[in-house]
Amino acid sequence: MLAQTPPPPYYAVIFSSIHTHQHQLEYEHTAKRMIALARQQEGFLGMESAREELGITVSYWHDLEAIKQWRQHTEHTMARAKGRTLWYSTFKVRISKVEREYGF
Amino acid sequence: MLAQTPPPPYYAVIFSSIHTHQHQLEYEHTAKRMIALARQQEGFLGMESAREELGITVSYWHDLEAIKQWRQHTEHTMARAKGRTLWYSTFKVRISKVEREYGF
Numbered sequence: 252m253l254a255q256t257p258p259p260p261y262y263a264v265i266f267s268s269i270h271t272h273q274h275q276l277e278y279e280h281t282a283k284r285m286i287a288l289a290r291q292q293e294g295f296l297g298m299e300s301a302r303e304e305l306g307i308t309v310s311y312w313h314d315l316e317a318i319k320q321w322r323q324h325t326e327h328t329m330a331r332a333k334g335r336t337l338w339y340s341t342f343k344v345r346i347s348k349v350e351r352e353y354g355f
Numbered sequence: 356m357l358a359q360t361p362p363p364p365y366y367a368v369i370f371s372s373i374h375t376h377q378h379q380l381e382y383e384h385t386a387k388r389m390i391a392l393a394r395q396q397e398g399f400l401g402m403e404s405a406r407e408e409l410g411i412t413v414s415y416w417h418d419l420e421a422i423k424q425w426r427q428h429t430e431h432t433m434a435r436a437k438g439r440t441l442w443y444s445t446f447k448v449r450i451s452k453v454e455r456e457y458g459f
Contacts, residue, residue: 253371253409253447263451265367265413267357267403299371301405305357309369309411335459343357343458347367347451354447355439 254297254311259349261296262312268334268342269305278338281330292321311349318346358401358415363453365400366416372438372446373409382442385434396425415453422450 270278289295289310294317300308312318321327334342374382393399393414398421404412416422425431438446 253373253445256449259449263367263369263449265369265453267413269357299409299411301407301409301411303405303407305403305405307403307405307411307413309371309413341357341459343456345360345363345367345453346455347453349369349449349451351450352447355445 253354254299254309256296256311256349256352259352261349262315262318263347263349264310264312264318265345265347266308266310266342267305267345268308268339270302271338271340274337277333281333285327285330288324288326289321292324293317294320315346357458358403358413360400360415360453360456363456365453366419366422367451367453368414368416368422369449369451370412370414370446371409371449372443374406375442375444378441381437385437389431389434392428392430393425396428397421398424419450 286298289298294313296311296313298308298310300306312321390402393402398417400415400417402412402414404410416425
């Protein structure tokens with residue numbers, strides 16, 4: 252399912268990563284937990300994710316403050332630290348403001 | 356490989372889709388051709404793509420004018436028309452301005 256976002260403007264956090272495939276079970280568990288937690292955050296609008304060799308997760312947020320709050324969430328901060336040391340060989344986070352959208 | 360984009364600001368076109376899995380060979384051929392063509396466009400900065408049930412392709416551009424020019428490219432316009440009628444059961448395009456990025 253595509254994320255059902257409201258009319259722009261809103262924010263998109265584009266998270267692109269290459270996995271190490273180490274500690275895979277722990278990764279899967281943590282990823283599920285982070286999705287569940289993100290959905291509970293104030294200002295969360297939706298999420299889309301796909302993974303092949305490269306993984307892309309785009310989460311949508313009402314404003315920069317919501318992104319900041321989620322970034323400072325304790326469990327999320329711990330998960331990101333594990334991501335850097337165990338799960339990702341490389342990653343990039345891009346914070347962007349959605350100005351227009353279309354589709355069907 | 357992650358896209359090697361310059362320091363922000365620049366633009367990201369987030370294309371999310373669900374496939375019909377019809378005319379798959381023609382789709383694969385056209386998709387490859389569109390990637391090759393996009394890379395030749397003025398203002399193209401990079402592209403990242405992953406597909407599971409849902410597909411996400413993020414292309415990065417120098418400015419809105421570059422996105423507009425690519426959108427008006429004849430072959431790309433024809434490919435998008437086929438996408439709407441044959442390959443995608445639903446899709447969404449979000450045009451966003453990347454304001455910040457970090458990673459390793």
